[in-house]
Amino acid sequence: MPTEVTEQPNKKFPFLPTVIQFALGGAVGVAGSMYLMDILPSFDFALSDWIYLTLAIIVSWFLNINLHEFGHLLFGKLSGYRLISYRVSVFSWDYENGRMKFSIKKTKGYSGLCIMIPPVKSQGRTSDLLYFSGGIIMNVLTGALTITATFFITGPLILLMSLYFLGGTALLFGAINLIPPIYKSASFY
Template identity: 40%
Template sequence: MAENPVKIEKKKKKKGLSYLWIFLIGVPIGVILAVLDVDMGFLDVYSLSDFVAIFILFYVGVFLTINLHELGHLLFGKLLGYQFLMFRAGIFSIQKENGKLRFSIIKNVGYGGLCAMIPDEDATMKEYAVYSLGGIIMNLLTGGLFLYLSAFMEPGSIWKMAAILTGGASILLGIVNGFPFFSMNQPTDGMMFFSILRNSPMAERFYESSLLTKKLSSGIRPRDLDLLKDFENIGDMHDLTKAFYLYFQEMDKGNRDSAEEYLLDVEKNLHKVPPYSLPAYYYELLFFALLSGNLEKAKVYHEKAGKILMKDQDINGLRVKAYYAYIMEKDAEKARTLAQKGLAMRDHYPFKGQALYEEELLKELLQKIETERQGQ
């Protein structure tokens, strides 16, 4: 079977980005060493085992700097009064679920770290610009701290070299993230910051997604969102996110034909979705496939959602699992249990407006189960 052209293109882009990163990091280091005429003889004190140890420590240090970047966003978000949703460091995840913080281990799907927060009701774009700077500032500060501490370490020790490399990587990460470009179809922190300062339409478009999330968290149902399709074709992550919200809006209004059109557009552009956001899209593709009777497609997306769906105890995950149990597994009792559990979790879901829509779907399912039971 021929490989999907979209996947082939994605692999080429990833390979190209890998070479680009090597170029961006390697060339400046080489130029600096040449200009400063640095004597590399100091490396002679290290044995092969020392280099292996330094590499391992540096790898750990890079992982640390990535997540210190996300911690910077978290701290700035808390100072601004943003609502916490999720913090991920590699395979480790802390998220707010059913009103409580839950720790879990998940599959890493292409990111080193992730921080997700919702602006408060009175948040402004300028505050969001400050939030965007949080990760950069944290990287520059911690990078400087690593370099400062390295000055007090024993010369020639593996810890000193690892601290120097980690400090340099942290500062480099902060600087690179400050440049305006797109990464995984999302603007970098620097792009968001400078776009907001310039009152750029791009910043307004991407900030709109945050505002929609804020409205859902404040209790506005998807059907009551002020949404209009302002794009012909899905061009970037903003358009994709908006199409996804439009799907929810049409579903909440009972317009499933219109909802399907938006969802099909979303499905065609899944390659533009950052890996960490994919499960939410899989949920809805799975759910709609169940409603449409496309059970083969439902199986595909159930497998893609995988363990994340299995462990999900929020109302949206329980809704998808309840319908899967009822339609795919033909297990009405299991579906009833999952639906009732979902309803019990309604008030703990951070997106209160979406929870009302989820509640309605679960009640519809329970009514079907009850009608079926009485007809037997």
Template identity: 35%
Template sequence: MISFLLGGCIGFSAVLYFILFPEPWSMRTLLTITASIIVSFPLTILLHELGHLLAGRLQGMRLLNMSVGPFVIERHEGKHHFHIARSALGYLGRAMMYFPKHLEQDMMRDKLVRYIYGGPLINIVTGVLMIGNAFGIWHHPFCILFGLANLLVGITNLQPNMAKSAMTDGLVIHRLRTVPLEESVIVTAYSALTEGMKTTEVNKWNADLIRQMERLLSSEDPTAKSLLPTIGYYYLPEKPEKVLDIGRTSAFTRETAAFDYYADCADITFATALFFNEQLKDYPLIEEELRKIGKSDAIMDLKRDALLSYINGDFPGAFEHLNNAKDALGKWHPLYLRGESERKLLQSMIETMKKEC
């Protein structure tokens, strides 16, 4: 209902503007309107992410990476680096930030709410100002179209919705405010991010944080499945039985293949633990379960293909897929960041397979 009303208001505002301030229809006018539409949306997304960045900085957070479409700027070792990479989880843009030091969870939650609000609020304020400017001061198509684009992005982002595996800002805020801290996957994930910036050696992380992740994996929140890979980095390859015990209720639970990033995380990690525990080939319907893993991420896709090759005795194919996965991590990856933990796990899989063949 809100989306319907918003669409109606935006359409009415656009029509009213062109009635009050008609443009002489010509090729130049058409090109101006077309260019305004094309430019408005990426600028709106950029402004949205800058709003998150500003709000995050005011909360003491630091930037990890910011993207608009496939264009990414990420920071590490005191330098900024530019990449072109497919958006993670279908986000049109993202400003990923972290807390440089550990905070009490209630304080972290409050700061996160303000950080998340920064994006949509700057869009809404910009939208109101640009629309007011279009009607009152500078009557130009770009002003009204850029203003309406900002209003659309800002208000729709505050609606608590899920688009595939991506949460709107409104849904993140809703969960931060309503889910108890001890059950909050979002707060736990940001705590893990803080820990990860201290060291990529996951087995050196705070043990209490790992135990909290383990507890969340038994919860009913489907997004908690995204924590299982971190548990995998903590225990694998030495203790695969721990990962199997923790992930037994969250992995291989879907009936059919479907886009589900969180299920993909759980399934590929559980399958990797089966491999290290020498149970993969004997697991019931394992090939069918592996083929349900989607293509939400190239690394998981290649690991799935490597495990299928291994099951069928195709060791050269398995090695090729695992090496391709290491290459796909590159210098930076939108989901794995620097990728050190995943790269070590892939290498361990290769070495284990070499011993067997």
């Protein structure tokens, strides 16, 4: 009787995927920095500018994740969905026993979350599609508006670059969320 071979997770180095992600992210960051230094030779990057841009990237990610979740909330409400839980970082608003309860919860790897239940008399796939695409719509709107705004804003180059990061991250998140998830054990719909 043949034995079934299953892939076991790497227990010796459970942190290896995270290290690889950080290494790839660092490599992309260094390459992007070198590119920026080539196209902006007249801009003298001080250490404070690098720190500011790093913080701008982190804030852009946080804002775009939470704007994405707000898009789900907004379009879910427009579709008749009922809110169960909404989280921004450690702050959580949950419905319990018919009442909204605020709490502070430790999160595990995410900075935003929106959980909603479809209406009993669902409008079918249209309302579901609107709810699920709400995050993508919000990301695309944020990206388009932010990048467009940079053409009309005059200010320090470092501010414009921060706005480009915000808009670019929003468009990236929107594009990534257009890729359908692949489930091994069960189909989503």
